[in-house]
Amino acid sequence: xxxxxxxxxxxxxxxxxxxxxxxxxxxxxxxxxxxxxxxxxxxxxxxxxxxxxxxxxxxxxxxxxxxxxxxxxxxxxxxxxxxxxxxxxxxxxxxxxxxxxxxxxxxxxxxxxxxxxxxxxxxxxxxxxxxxxxxxxxxxxxxxxxxxxxxxxxxxxxxxxxxxxxxxxxxxxxxxxxxxxxxxxxxxxxxxxxxxxxxxxxxxxxxxxxxxxxxxxxxxxxxxxxxxxxxxxxxxxxxxxxxxxxxxxxxxxxxxxxxxxxxxxxxxxxxxxxxxxxxxxxxxxxxxxxxxxxxxxxxxxxxxxxxxxxxxxxxxxxxxxxxxxxxxxxxxxxxxxxxxxxxxxxxxxxxxxxxxxxxxxxxxxxxxxxxxxxxxxxxxxxxxxxxxxxxxxxxxx
Amino acid sequence: xxxxxxxxxxxxxxxxxxxxxxxxxxxxxxxxxxxxxxxxxxxxxxxxxxxxxxxxxxxxxxxxxxxxxxxxxxxxxxxxxxxxxxxxxxxxxxxxxxxxxxxxxxxxxxxxxxxxxxxxxxxxxxxxxxxxxxxxxxxxxxxxxxxxxxxxxxxxxxxxxxxxxxxxxxxxxxxxxxxxxxxxxxxxxxxxxxxxxxxxxxxxxxxxxxxxxxxxxxxxxxxxxxxxxxxxxxxxxxxxxxxxxxxxxxxxxxxxxxxxxxxxxxxxxxxxxxxxxxxxxxxxxxxxxxxxxxxxxxxxxxxxxxxxxxxxxxxxxxxxxxxxxxxxxxxxxxxxxxxxxxxxxxxxxxxxxxxxxxxxxxxxxxxxxxxxxxxxxxxxxxxxxxxxxxxxxxxxxxxxxxxx
Numbered sequence: 001x002x003x004x005x006x007x008x009x010x011x012x013x014x015x016x017x018x019x020x021x022x023x024x025x026x027x028x029x030x031x032x033x034x035x036x037x038x039x040x041x042x043x044x045x046x047x048x049x050x051x052x053x054x055x056x057x058x059x060x061x062x063x064x065x066x067x068x069x070x071x072x073x074x075x076x077x078x079x080x081x082x083x084x085x086x087x088x089x090x091x092x093x094x095x096x097x098x099x100x101x102x103x104x105x106x107x108x109x110x111x112x113x114x115x116x117x118x119x120x121x122x123x124x125x126x127x128x129x130x131x132x133x134x135x136x137x138x139x140x141x142x143x144x145x146x147x148x149x150x151x152x153x154x155x156x157x158x159x160x161x162x163x164x165x166x167x168x169x170x171x172x173x174x175x176x177x178x179x180x181x182x183x184x185x186x187x188x189x190x191x192x193x194x195x196x197x198x199x200x201x202x203x204x205x206x207x208x209x210x211x212x213x214x215x216x217x218x219x220x221x222x223x224x225x226x227x228x229x230x231x232x233x234x235x236x237x238x239x240x241x242x243x244x245x246x247x248x249x250x251x252x253x254x255x256x257x258x259x260x261x262x263x264x265x266x267x268x269x270x271x272x273x274x275x276x277x278x279x280x281x282x283x284x285x286x287x288x289x290x291x292x293x294x295x296x297x298x299x300x301x302x303x304x305x306x307x308x309x310x311x312x313x314x315x316x317x318x319x320x321x322x323x324x325x326x327x328x329x330x331x332x333x334x335x336x337x338x339x340x341x342x343x344x345x346x347x348x349x350x351x352x353x354x355x356x357x358x359x360x361x362x363x364x365x366x367x368x369x370x371x372x373x374x375x376x377x378x379x380x381x382x383x384x385x386x387x388x389x390x391x392x393x394x395x396x397x
Numbered sequence: 398x399x400x401x402x403x404x405x406x407x408x409x410x411x412x413x414x415x416x417x418x419x420x421x422x423x424x425x426x427x428x429x430x431x432x433x434x435x436x437x438x439x440x441x442x443x444x445x446x447x448x449x450x451x452x453x454x455x456x457x458x459x460x461x462x463x464x465x466x467x468x469x470x471x472x473x474x475x476x477x478x479x480x481x482x483x484x485x486x487x488x489x490x491x492x493x494x495x496x497x498x499x500x501x502x503x504x505x506x507x508x509x510x511x512x513x514x515x516x517x518x519x520x521x522x523x524x525x526x527x528x529x530x531x532x533x534x535x536x537x538x539x540x541x542x543x544x545x546x547x548x549x550x551x552x553x554x555x556x557x558x559x560x561x562x563x564x565x566x567x568x569x570x571x572x573x574x575x576x577x578x579x580x581x582x583x584x585x586x587x588x589x590x591x592x593x594x595x596x597x598x599x600x601x602x603x604x605x606x607x608x609x610x611x612x613x614x615x616x617x618x619x620x621x622x623x624x625x626x627x628x629x630x631x632x633x634x635x636x637x638x639x640x641x642x643x644x645x646x647x648x649x650x651x652x653x654x655x656x657x658x659x660x661x662x663x664x665x666x667x668x669x670x671x672x673x674x675x676x677x678x679x680x681x682x683x684x685x686x687x688x689x690x691x692x693x694x695x696x697x698x699x700x701x702x703x704x705x706x707x708x709x710x711x712x713x714x715x716x717x718x719x720x721x722x723x724x725x726x727x728x729x730x731x732x733x734x735x736x737x738x739x740x741x742x743x744x745x746x747x748x749x750x751x752x753x754x755x756x757x758x759x760x761x762x763x764x765x766x767x768x769x770x771x772x773x774x775x776x777x778x779x780x781x782x783x784x785x786x787x788x789x790x791x792x793x794x795x796x797x798x799x800x801x
Contacts, residue, residue, distance in 0.1 A: 020703070023703065024703065028703075031707060032707075035711065036711045038714075038715070038725075038726065038728055038729040039714040039715050039717075039720055039729040039733070040720055041726055042725065042726060044724065045720075045723055048723060090580065091751065091753040091754060096723075109572060109573070112565075112569060113568060114568050114569075114570075114571060114572060114573075114574055115572060115573055116573070116574045116575070117573060117574075117575055117576070118575075118576045118578070119575050119576065119577045119578065120578045121579060122580050122581065123579035123580055123582040123585060123590075124580070124581045124582060124590070124746050124750055125590075125718070125721045126585065126590055127720060127724075128721050129579060129585075130534065133575075133577050136575060136577075137575050137577070140573045140574075141573075143572075144572040144573040147573070148569060148570075148572050155559070155561075157559060160516070164516035164517070164518050165516070165552060165555045165559075166552070167548070168513050168516070168518060168548055168551045168552055168555060169509075169513050169518070169519060169520075169544070169547070169548045169551065170518060170521070171520075171521050171523065171541070171544045171545065171548075172521070172522045172523070173522075173523045173525065173540065173541065174522055174523065174524045175525060175527040175533065175537075176494070176524050176526055176527065176528075177526060177527055178527040178528050178530075179527070181530070183530075183719075183720050183724070185528075186527070186528060186530045187719075189528075198710075290699060291610070291698070291699050291702065292424060294699065294702050294703055294706060295428055295606055295607065295610055295702060296428070296432065298602050298603065298606045298702075298705070298709070298710060299433070299436055299599050299602040299603050299606075299710070301710055302440075302595065302598065302602075302710075302713060303436050303439045303440050303443070303599075306440060306443050306444075307439070310529060311530075311531060311719075312443060312444060312449070312531060312587065312591075313452060313500075313529070313531060313532040315451075315453065315532075316449035316450070317442075317443055318442060318446075320442075321439075338528060338529075339495060339496075342528045343495050343528060344495070345495035345496070346495075349495045349496040350496075352496075
């Protein structure tokens with residue numbers, strides 16, 4: 001017990017004393033908290049520029065263009081004579097869609113004929129495409145309902161019945177949890193979990209490869225379990241300071257709504273931190289020098305993020321990939337944290353993820369204990385960091 | 398020896414020394430080739446379906462009529478959604494959404510059929526999870542297609558009941574139909590949209606960090622830098638020989654991943670392959686020179702590597718693929734425009750799916766070229782200043798020795 005405490009306090013102090021570890025776990029986390037959300041802070045695309053090619057030139061066609069311009073989604077940035085010139089503007093990325101109103105648009109409307117319009121929307125950026133097509137379709141539909149009701153009334157149908165005939169079964173699509181469809185609200189709660197994982201993973205990887213305090217080294221090989229446990233508790237204590245900032249304070253500061261209870265989020269965080277901490281120790285043993293830990297983990301965050309089935313639904317991934325994904329803590333953690341805090345789920349509804357994270361914590365913890373026992377047992381070379389395959393000199397603080 | 402041949406022999410000396418290093422150091426080779434290929438393979442596997450189809454939704458059918466059953470059938474028949482569960486009440490539906498089993502819940506109210514036929518306009522509600530944006534948008538697209546289609550059948554019968562001929566009734570359904578054309582990516586394929594942009598972004602992180610590392614090995618101390626300069630017969634040829642093996646390796650990695658995109662996933666090449674390749678070479682050079690500059694400016698090398706990671710790991714968001722630059726703040730847009738990847742992805746999208754005309758697609762390539770030249774000048778200036786400082790301190794050392 002006293003050994004666990006000794007390891008705990010030594011490891012906790014190393015987080016702040018060793019410069020590489022401190023710069024990842026504290027400075028890195030602080031920089032990301034400000035830097036990472038920058039692209040998404042406007043939440044939504046507004047007034048996406050499109051062009052109108054109006055071949056009709058009547059009051060009806062101008063009214064359609066005016067209403068489309070009035071929506072928050074799109075803005076009519078230019079009126080062009082033909083599709084060819086509009087195409088060039090699309091290629092030049094000055095506009096992201098072209099609304100084509102054919103000749104006789106008004107005449108067909110007046111003669112009770114369908115009067116189609118063409119929309120060419122730039123699908124090389126999906127979010128722009130969605131904005132443009134949603135904005136234009138909504139206006140066309142609303143105008144169409146007006147036209148149809150007016151026609152029916154003209155036919156002698158009662159006005160109340162006319163609206164029923166043009167829209168007998170209105171559909172309300174009710175977005176839950178992120179009603180404005182904001183991009184920051186969507187992305188940041190998940191991304192923050194990933195940032196926590198990556199900083200802790202690299203930080204622990206660095207701590208495990210930087211030279212250890214000699215007093216701790218001496219007894220470690222006799223007590224591998226206590227050593228691993230003491231270190232994990234040190235990471236847990238550190239994350240007890242950092243994680244609430246990332247999961248509760250930052251979302252609040254960025255105006256992201258939270259439905260779930262803070263207590264549940266913190267309880268769920270315990271196996272997450274333990275699993276990541278233990279995995280970090282395994283990584284330290286695999287890569288052996290601080291520099292290699294950094295180089296090897298630099299680019300891995302992005303695949304981890306998409307592996308989590310958040311941005312791209314897990315239902316669409318091949319089965320083996322979904323199995324592999326379960327071994328990465330962020331997969332269950334992103335899913336669980338987001339459902340707890342953003343959807344207001346209860347612990348019962350994230351039980352599967354919670355248990356998976358405990359499973360990972362024990363799995364990686366056990367591997368870390370084995371590595372610790374073998375490494376210290378191998379003896380003769382108590383400084384693991386000195387065995388790196390390259391002549392890289394170690395810098396501690 | 399002429400100047401040119403000295404450059405060439407120095408270049409090849411450093412070049413071959415670097416190849417030898419790569420052969421003797423499996424970690425370096427793994428980092429430059431195996432890591433990017435492995436991560437790219439993983440991402441490719443994740444997105445291999447290209448389209449997410451048949452996402453699970455739940456139905457709460459309180460009506461149980463012919464109409465409600467036909468709505469459920471039509472929803473189930475859309476490519477986007479599949480009816481995975483029928484729930485007994487709203488709270489069961491809520492639980493299933495919260496536990497992630499279903500992405501949305503379609504509520505068909507009691508007496509739906511009766512109220513529709515009597516013109517009371519009952520409301521059909523679809524609750525969907527927008528916290529996971531891709532899945533939420535897809536299932537709502539399916540519902541938006543299926544429910545109005547079911548309503549159209551009713552509208553036709555309501556009109557024919559008024560004595561309108563069926564053909565006229567059909568015509569009158571949508572007075573202003575919108576014929577939407579999804580330019581450049583008509584099937585909204587995520588491989589062509591997202592994966593094709595993710596793979597170079599992975600490479601950007603790896604090229605910058607490993608360049609910091611490999612250059613750092615030679616410039617960390619002025620002694621090592623002197624060895625490199627002597628070997629290369631000058632700083633320029635030494636640096637060129639140092640970087641060139643990696644340029645070739647990274648270019649091979651990029652070409653391999655692109656070959657998979659073009660051949661297996663049918664990514665179109667509507668523009669110029671030459672321009673795409675040129676942009677790729679410039680992109681890799683810009684990333685390498687940026688990594689080299691970090692290694693020259695920041696010591697120890699570990700700091701250069703971590704600053705490189707710090708800047709490049711979150712870069713994807715700034716390059717405006719998922720959330721376009723149109724919606725970004727001036728800061729985010731400004732930072733994005735300093736990333737080689739932003740311009741490479743622009744050129745790449747232009748030459749692959751867009752097939753932009755030549756005169757409109759040279760701008761990103763020219764910007765990449767300017768970046769490469771500016772970074773090369775900065776690297777050269779820094780190298781010269783290191784040499785000047787070293788030479789000064791050596792003279793000072795010589796002076797003190799003579800005085801002693």
